[in-house]
Amino acid sequence: MTDPVSLAGNESESLRRRWPSRRTVWRWHFYSGLLCIPFVLWLSLTGTIYLFKPQIDAWLDRGYDNLQVSGSPASVSAQIGAALAAVPHGTLDAYELPVDAHSAVRVLVNQGQELFRVHVHPQTLKVLGVVNDEGRFSNVILHLHGELMLGDGGSITVELAASWIIVMLISGLFLWWPRNAGIGGILYPRLNGGRRVFWRDLHAVTGFHVSMFALFLLVSGLPWTKSWGNLLKQARQLSSETTVHQDWPTGSGNAGTARADDDGTTINEHAGHGMAMADTLTAAIDYRVIDRMVITVGALGLPPPVRIAPPSANAPQWTARSDTQNRPRRSNLVLDADTGEVLSRMDFPARPLIDRIIGYGVAAHEGQLFGWFNQVLGVFTTSGLILVSISAVVMWWRRRTIGTLGAPVAQESTRFAIGFFVLMTLLGTVLPLLGLSMIAVWLVERLVLRRIAPVREFLGLPSVADGQQAT
Numbered sequence: 001m002t003d004p005v006s007l008a009g010n011e012s013e014s015l016r017r018r019w020p021s022r023r024t025v026w027r028w029h030f031y032s033g034l035l036c037i038p039f040v041l042w043l044s045l046t047g048t049i050y051l052f053k054p055q056i057d058a059w060l061d062r063g064y065d066n067l068q069v070s071g072s073p074a075s076v077s078a079q080i081g082a083a084l085a086a087v088p089h090g091t092l093d094a095y096e097l098p099v100d101a102h103s104a105v106r107v108l109v110n111q112g113q114e115l116f117r118v119h120v121h122p123q124t125l126k127v128l129g130v131v132n133d134e135g136r137f138s139n140v141i142l143h144l145h146g147e148l149m150l151g152d153g154g155s156i157t158v159e160l161a162a163s164w165i166i167v168m169l170i171s172g173l174f175l176w177w178p179r180n181a182g183i184g185g186i187l188y189p190r191l192n193g194g195r196r197v198f199w200r201d202l203h204a205v206t207g208f209h210v211s212m213f214a215l216f217l218l219v220s221g222l223p224w225t226k227s228w229g230n231l232l233k234q235a236r237q238l239s240s241e242t243t244v245h246q247d248w249p250t251g252s253g254n255a256g257t258a259r260a261d262d263d264g265t266t267i268n269e270h271a272g273h274g275m276a277m278a279d280t281l282t283a284a285i286d287y288r289v290i291d292r293m294v295i296t297v298g299a300l301g302l303p304p305p306v307r308i309a310p311p312s313a314n315a316p317q318w319t320a321r322s323d324t325q326n327r328p329r330r331s332n333l334v335l336d337a338d339t340g341e342v343l344s345r346m347d348f349p350a351r352p353l354i355d356r357i358i359g360y361g362v363a364a365h366e367g368q369l370f371g372w373f374n375q376v377l378g379v380f381t382t383s384g385l386i387l388v389s390i391s392a393v394v395m396w397w398r399r400r401t402i403g404t405l406g407a408p409v410a411q412e413s414t415r416f417a418i419g420f421f422v423l424m425t426l427l428g429t430v431l432p433l434l435g436l437s438m439i440a441v442w443l444v445e446r447l448v449l450r451r452i453a454p455v456r457e458f459l460g461l462p463s464v465a466d467g468q469q470a471t
Contacts, residue, residue: 292340
């Protein structure tokens with residue numbers, strides 16, 4: 001008959017073989033946090049600001065609204081003419097329908113590789129302001145958030161950091177997982193256990209409450225990144241016989257709202273809708289036809305901003321589009337230049353499933369899917385991440401030993417941490433940039449860092465002669 005004690009021991013040993021030790025996960029959590037905390041703080045701060053883009057833009061543009069308009073407005077073609085005259089050698093990118101009769105007309109004008117937003121009085125045709133669209137505050141914040149103002153290289157850096165933040169959150173949840181019946185330190189921080197317990201609980205409990213929301217923000221942002229976003233588009237293209245339509249840019253283009261043309265080519269709004277077409281083509285366009293289109297499009301009641309754009313190399317007909325940040329409410333129209341009528345319309349529900357999933361994710365990511373509560377939820381998440389980061393730094397500073405980094409000391413073991421290894425392998429496969437960085441870190445640690453005694457002692461690594469390193 002099997003000894004119950006022996007059976008329990010074997011079961012316990014089996015569990016230890018399937019799952020990594022707490023110290024192993026702690027080391028993963030520590031090093032991913034060490035790498036990610038500066039990025040967590042940066043992305044949380046810039047992301048919080050961008051959550052309030054509608055309010056910020058409205059405040060910055062307040063001087064262009066509530067204008068004195070005493071009579072009928074000038075024709076749309078005349079308004080466009082005034083805007084083009086304000087930008088030498090400019091070509092029309094898009095005409096934005098004014099929100100009301102007392103708002104300035106916004107006309108987007110291309111000049112070479114730049115895009116300008118020209119504000120025109122709807123009646124007097126006075127140019128009230130010419131703003132480089134890339135220099136608008138909300139666009140600068142989005143550049144800082146998505147690419148660190150470093151173009152595609154910055155986008156890849158942010159993607160890599162986001163991938164390791166996912167590792168940090170998952171390993172943190174493993175460390176938080178309840179191991180006793182009490183809920184103190186699990187659902188709320190204990191206030192009577194001293195400073196060490198308070199900071200640990202503040203870190204763990206806050207991390208638990210925001211981790212799911214944070215993981216959503218990280219995953220919903222991946223389609224915009226240079227590496228993973230391009231891989232997703234290529235994978236979609238392989239399974240499609242036609243050109244893939246995509247309503248968002250990847251890489252450095254993620255600093256602007258994408259406009260996808262009829263052939264599916266995605267171009268950055270702030271790079272200009274008509275950038276690909278020749279100046280000779282723009283010169284041949286009769287802008288008077290837009291007077292009819294404005295009447296048709298305005299009657300549809302599309303959520304603002306609504307923009308009407310001339311033909312381009314990628315879109316040979318006049319088009320109109322709602323560029324609202326609440327993407328499920330967006331619509332794309334193709335217009336008849338002769339009559340101004342709608343030739344075709346594509347609303348959000350008609351888009352492919354993957355586009356709708358990503359569209360919902362991006363709208364929620366930007367805080368625009370379900371009104372003010374979406375913004376509040378975003379602030380709750382980013383504030384929680386900031387608090388988690390600060391508490392982590394405090395704990396590290398209080399616990400560290402002078403002369404060392406303060407990482408948990410690696411413990412040698414012959415046990416194979418299958419559960420954690422499989423989870424990290426899956427993540428490294430789904431996120432190739434993360435997987436490659438994991439391999440690089442492992443090689444550098446094993447072949448270089450462990451062979452340099454001062455570095456090995458500083459990082460808390462075992463020596464090469466100690467045998468196999470803990471997972």
